[in-house]
Amino acid sequence: MFQYCPSQKSYNFTRFKAVIDLFLPGLNFLALYLYLFRLQNKLMKFLFSIVFLLTFQLQTLAQKFTTSLDNNATYQKLAGKPLSSKYGNVASIKVILETGTGKLYFINSDYYEFHYEFAVDQLKAFRDLLSFNEDNYSNRSKRHYLLANVNCNEASGTYYLDLSVFDLMPQDRIIQLVKQVKANTFFGEKLVFLLNTDRLMAVRTELEKSINTTTPAEIYANIDYQAISEGTVEGKLRFEPDLSNLKTPLLPTDILVTTATPEFLPLVRGMLLTSLQTPLSHLVILGQNRGIPIGVYTGLFEDSTIRSLEGLWVALTIVSDTFNIRKTKPQPTTTVPANPIRLKRNLITDSLMSAQSLTLADAGTYGNKASNFGILTKLSKNGGFKTPEAAFGIPFYWYELHLRQSGALELINELIAHPVSDPDSLSTALKAIRKRIQQSPVDALLLSKLRARLEQSGYTTFRFRSSTNAEDAAGFSGAGLYDSKTVDLKDSTKTAEEALQKVWASLWSYQAYLERSYFNIAPADVSMGILVHRSFPNEAANGVAITKNIYRSSYAGFVINVQKGDFSVVAPDSGVVCDQVILYPSNELSGFQRTIEVITTSNLNNGELVMTKEELLKLQTELEKIKQYYWRHIHKRKPGEVYDQFGLDLEFKLDEVTRELYIKQVREYNY
Numbered sequence: 001m002f003q004y005c006p007s008q009k010s011y012n013f014t015r016f017k018a019v020i021d022l023f024l025p026g027l028n029f030l031a032l033y034l035y036l037f038r039l040q041n042k043l044m045k046f047l048f049s050i051v052f053l054l055t056f057q058l059q060t061l062a063q064k065f066t067t068s069l070d071n072n073a074t075y076q077k078l079a080g081k082p083l084s085s086k087y088g089n090v091a092s093i094k095v096i097l098e099t100g101t102g103k104l105y106f107i108n109s110d111y112y113e114f115h116y117e118f119a120v121d122q123l124k125a126f127r128d129l130l131s132f133n134e135d136n137y138s139n140r141s142k143r144h145y146l147l148a149n150v151n152c153n154e155a156s157g158t159y160y161l162d163l164s165v166f167d168l169m170p171q172d173r174i175i176q177l178v179k180q181v182k183a184n185t186f187f188g189e190k191l192v193f194l195l196n197t198d199r200l201m202a203v204r205t206e207l208e209k210s211i212n213t214t215t216p217a218e219i220y221a222n223i224d225y226q227a228i229s230e231g232t233v234e235g236k237l238r239f240e241p242d243l244s245n246l247k248t249p250l251l252p253t254d255i256l257v258t259t260a261t262p263e264f265l266p267l268v269r270g271m272l273l274t275s276l277q278t279p280l281s282h283l284v285i286l287g288q289n290r291g292i293p294i295g296v297y298t299g300l301f302e303d304s305t306i307r308s309l310e311g312l313w314v315a316l317t318i319v320s321d322t323f324n325i326r327k328t329k330p331q332p333t334t335t336v337p338a339n340p341i342r343l344k345r346n347l348i349t350d351s352l353m354s355a356q357s358l359t360l361a362d363a364g365t366y367g368n369k370a371s372n373f374g375i376l377t378k379l380s381k382n383g384g385f386k387t388p389e390a391a392f393g394i395p396f397y398w399y400e401l402h403l404r405q406s407g408a409l410e411l412i413n414e415l416i417a418h419p420v421s422d423p424d425s426l427s428t429a430l431k432a433i434r435k436r437i438q439q440s441p442v443d444a445l446l447l448s449k450l451r452a453r454l455e456q457s458g459y460t461t462f463r464f465r466s467s468t469n470a471e472d473a474a475g476f477s478g479a480g481l482y483d484s485k486t487v488d489l490k491d492s493t494k495t496a497e498e499a500l501q502k503v504w505a506s507l508w509s510y511q512a513y514l515e516r517s518y519f520n521i522a523p524a525d526v527s528m529g530i531l532v533h534r535s536f537p538n539e540a541a542n543g544v545a546i547t548k549n550i551y552r553s554s555y556a557g558f559v560i561n562v563q564k565g566d567f568s569v570v571a572p573d574s575g576v577v578c579d580q581v582i583l584y585p586s587n588e589l590s591g592f593q594r595t596i597e598v599i600t601t602s603n604l605n606n607g608e609l610v611m612t613k614e615e616l617l618k619l620q621t622e623l624e625k626i627k628q629y630y631w632r633h634i635h636k637r638k639p640g641e642v643y644d645q646f647g648l649d650l651e652f653k654l655d656e657v658t659r660e661l662y663i664k665q666v667r668e669y670n671y
């Protein structure tokens with residue numbers, strides 16, 4: 001694990017240092033023993049074996065737990081990484097209060113991953129795990145043990161006690177536990193209790209009569225580190241605070257250090273930011289999909305140690321709770337040409353297709369977004385959610401016809417035949433393609449068909465959404481690469497023709513072209529269909545859901561990001577925080593109740609959750625049905641893959657008036 005201390009910088013942490021500190025003497029003895037084992041002196045081998053075993057056992061036993069935390073050194077020695085990575089750089093110690101004797105134990109997390117293991121090993125609680133859980137996570141006041149964690153937020157030095165999100169510990173027992181931990185730690189007066197579930201947030205007023213509490217939003221506000229995608233890469237460290245004003249283009253060998261969230265993910269080897277990211281934003285999804293290490297550390301530009309490495313070749317490592325940068329030697333870059341990925345497309349079908357008729361087999365005709373939307377529409381018939389009404393797909397045929405009629409196809413073929421790598425030349429070529437698409441009239445027959453369809457729908461405003469064969473696919477999400485536009489039958493400035501032109505043209509944006517090139521997608525094969533449905537001029541909430549637990553892979557759970565009204569979750573303004581919760585299914589730990597863990601709350605909603613408990617549980621129910629359908633009928637399973645490891649990425653809304661649940665998009669989660 002790590003050795004934690006609020007005064008230390010996160011980038012200086014050395015992985016497994018605490019483990020090495022504990023076991024190094026024993027490992028040295030072992031190495032010497034193995035060497036001596038080669039000797040023929042049996043007496044020497046016997047004596048040394050005894051010394052080694054006694055020394056190793058005494059050393060390890062002395063550090064498995066303590067009954068009080070008298071100083072920071074003791075805390076550091078016992079602290080390890082929490083089971084969940086949701087708050088970044090956090091130190092954690094497990095705590096057990098034995099209710100019968102009143103004894104308190106602070107447990108070394110390197111030895112015991114779970115409270116149960118310590119109870120069996122040290123307290124001789126020889127009970128099966130199910131019985132242990134039923135007793136010690138229940139809402140009964142008479143429990144054998146009170147279980148918790150004492151965590152330290154490295155950035156702020158805040159010490160907080162939290163329970164398992166499944167723990168139904170009564171209020172009187174919570175108060176007892178907090179007070180006893182407070183009395184037996186050097187930081188006792190600073191200790192606060194974290195209200196990490198909707199259940200605990202509902203009783204905050206009562207708890208605060210006896211103990212100090214804190215909210216997930218208050219903990220989240222003090223985060224200074226966030227891992228977006230993990231990994232190790234070598235490249236040249238480059239500081240560029242303002243990506244809109246680059247003097248020289250970014251290079252594929254650069255490890256970029258920047259401030260604000262970039263409009264798109266540049267083609268670099270790795271990236272460090274100073275702005276915390278919404279976990280399910282487009283930038284995060286693209287970074288994870290691309291598989292390059294990306295992290296956030298708010299103190300990047302103020303840190304002289306990191307700044308001293310500017311312009312040097314370094315190795316960057318991003319892990320869940322810290323990062324490391326070290327100097328290394330420049331590495332030669334070799335690229336092996338690979339066969340391009342070919343995409344299917346049908347350029348014959350010209351009919352507009354109603355959403356209820358779209359299937360996955362239509363992905364090569366209407367695009368992946370439209371075909372997945374067709375599945376949602378089918379599932380909504382017997383589900384507790386809706387899909388946006390008046391929905392239909394416009395096939396690739398009309399896009400390809402427009403390319404030929406406008407002359408844009410000739411420009412595209414020229415770019416494919418004579419590709420350019422210079423960023424300025426490439427940008428100019430792509431801009432010419434988009435201009436030709438946007439300034440050329442759309443075929444009159446298509447506009448006539450669209451006009452009739454829209455006017456007969458009963459709605460006046462619509463969304464024209466990109467639906468290509470190069471997005472929303474397994475292995476390539478394409479999140480945020482293409483445009484969507486609004487059409488208003490009563491507004492002459494928001495016409496169907498203009499929406500078609502702009503959505504079609506977005507296929508050839510600089511960002512989209514580079515992202516497809518990175519994944520070696522054949523440029524001649526990409527085509528743009530369009531998904532049309534009625535728009536939501538007003539909404540109570542909007543959000544994104546991932547149907548797997550991205551913070552703790554061994555646990556089932558759905559991660560939900562929700563924001564008030566139509567404020568964006570996937571591309572939020574700087575400083576805007578959305579609701580972030582994890583929805584857990586019922587299990588024996590929670591008394592077979594579904595659980596809502598709160599990571600943080602929206603800063604646009606006065607600290608309250610945007611969706612009610614009932615709305616969140618209904619969302620969970622519907623997401624489970626959709627996930628099961630994709631798992632059984634659509635997803636191509638990898639060898640050894642299990643259901644909980646499989647995730648879908650969905651977008652949803654609540655209608656402002658009725659607060660009905662609408663699910664508007666689904667794709668496989670590629671991370």
